[in-house]
Amino acid sequence: MIVMKIGGASLRSIESLQQVTEIICKAPDTQKIVVLSAVSGVTDHLIKSVREALQTERRIRPLLDYLRELHRELVMATFTDASLRHHTLDEIEYLLSRLEKLLYGVAYTGECTRRTRDLIVSMGERLAVQLLAGCVCSRGVEALALDADKIDIVAHGEFGYGNADLESTARLLPQHLNEPLQRSAIPIITGFFGRTTEGHTITFGRGGTDYSAAVVAYAMNSRELQIWKDVDGFLTAAPDMVPSAKPLEYLAYEEAAELSYFGASILHPRTVEPLAKKRIPAVIKNTYSPDVAGTIVGPDKHQKDEVIKSVVANRKIGALRIHGASLGQQLGFLKQVVSALSEAEINIISVITAQTAVNFLLNKNDIPLSQRIIENLKIPYVDHLEPLMDVALIGVVGEGLVETRGLAARVFTSVAAAGANVEMITSGASKVAQYFVIKENFLQQTVQAVHTEFFGAP
Incomplete structure (x- = not known):
């Protein structure tokens, strides 16, 4: 079994959405789980909407219209089955109505708790899984849109900065996923957030979908985590500074974490924490160049003649x-x-x-x-x-x-x-x-x- 994390940049256009769908459907593993980010730019809009709702309610309607049109355009361009198209648009409309109530609540009360903010910013991923699940189903492959806080990805800590409870998640998550996996259905799960023990939505911080995917890989004993981005993987330097930078075939967990924490925006630095506990490798792959080998991040040191990797x-x-x-x-x-x-x-x-x-x-x-x-x-x-x-x-x-x-x-x-x-x-x-x-x-x-x-x- 593999876990495939799909980044928001891989959903930003009709062509990229079709490419991602192709990659998922053609992946050779019979059991695969997808963990998904929001469509590129959506989380930023949601964060901005909270700030603006605290000032005035006048910007709420334009934001909802923007999200509706963005997701509707992708659905209309990529879904061929009319009933599937209508179902997905209905689900999107339901989520937007929830978001509308939350934002007007913020505007009328003039306050937004961290708990409410986490629920609002989670809407991007909730919208995205409906979109991608529908795309996969339109190819004749069964896919399920699943919200992480409803399938027991358990977390604790401060709202906005959650930490996964790995053992609780490993005990509970398979109860939701084993049955669909056994019939070769593809669970498509929201990244970025989970639930507290009290049932409240809690996010893992910006870029937290990488971490979410690693938590799922840990809980489901995946053989590999694939992280699909819009880059070929890690390089020996940033290509905008060193155009001759070379691709890196392999990094140890700690090397990848350090590079990510201090500058290379390839991987969320906390991603390696769950993976290292079970020695699960991660492979960074490019959605737009799927045949490129990418970078493997794993437990072995692989120290070559040159110590410095990047x-x-x-x-x-x-x-x-x-x-x-x-x-x-x-x-x-x-x-x-x-x-x-x-x-x-x-x-x-x-x-x-x-x-x-x-x-x-x-x-x-x-x-x-x-x-x-x-x-x-x-x-x-x-x-x-x-x-x-x-x-x-x-x-x-x-x-x-x-x-x-x-x-x-x-x-x-x-x-x-x-x-x-x-x-x-x-x-x-x-x-x-x-x-x-x-x-x-x-x-x-x-x-x-x-x-x-x-x-x-x-």
């Missing part, structure tokens, strides 16, 4: 530097700051500490708010805060990086040759990665220099 870069990461003469000796300082930022739902990417300064690596969009929050704490031993917006992060990733003598020297020699100065270094948290911060205007030439050092000139 150079990752991220322009969106900046730093907030907190200055204070005795910060390194202050008990509870980090806890106080981290708690305040977490309360504001600000993700701390990394923390680099010293005696007289602490650097928080953050998304640049979060730095102004983070600065105001920390200033409002009025911590007596903090002298001043320094936002660093003109920086970017570079990382080198590979199994054996820490143990291999001379690698760091090669990295930083190539950085110096590119004319860049290292502003900060973070290492030690992972055995497979080392990261450093430089001025953003040196980013591309530095990435190219490091890539050339380890992978050769183009």
